[in-house]
Amino acid sequence: MKRHIRFVAVAAFLLLSFSQFSASAQVKKGDFLLSPNLGFGYYYAGSGASVTIGVNGEYAFTDEISGGGYLAYTHWKYGYRYGNNKYDYSYNFVDFGARASYHFAKLLRVSNKKFDPYAGAFIGFVTSSYSGDNGVVYNDAYGSELRSGIYAGARYFFQPNIGVFGEVSIGLTPISGGVTFKF
Template identity: 55%
Template structure:
């Protein structure tokens, strides 16, 4: 957990350092923009854990973007049941496609640095575990098809740099990260 706390602190320092830029940022997307996102997810669809989330979004219109995503989650659980002791750790890898609709123009958002959006994704997940304990080794998490939705917002601290947060169903319930717009 210390590693995740350090990563989150580093992310916060990075976002804060870019917030002092004097330039006026512009959240409006143009056709052909590429958004590269890196974030830390808290919680996981199946279980607990912390995830590393990467995704890219290509603007096919100023309001609609499509792209791919990748997420890696590690989760550990230790417990006792009667005289049996269990230690298990899981690794989940999610990969797929996602699309987002950007609502700034539709909602009449006056702040050009604020970019609200929502969307959906479709992908696959693989799972592996490392079990150490007494009794039966049971992996309750199978791989397979993954679907979900997300809603989030970006705030541009500089013309090509933003911080973002997403709430979602199907992957991580909360993701915080940074965006680079190309």
């Protein structure tokens, strides 16, 4: 986990080092948004802990509509006791696909140029792998499949090209957040 956080921090630093600064904060036609993020909870994960590390990239086709892709990796660990035996299972999920957002700032007449509320939908593909211990054979019911969902979120740009964001969603991670870089 620490290795993944360090990777996101180094990638963010490199992006900042080579980025061009834009003049305004709210999303404008032609902007490209790159948003590394962490998510908590997962669509498939029941009990047990899961953390998702991902990145979203979106291009603003207009001041209100953007679209692009996403890539996410989730590790979910589940363990239980049965008598004197402890059983541990581990899943890895890789999600990727396309997403589209509608930015509500103009519609809602948001006067704060640093605030960007948005909502959207995604469609993609998920693939999974499983491992277990103690010689237990477990049927992996997850496999690979198409996936779709919806999300709502908001960004706050504390610099013209750097902001933070939070999202809630149905279909991937219930809660996620991170940093947004605007190019």
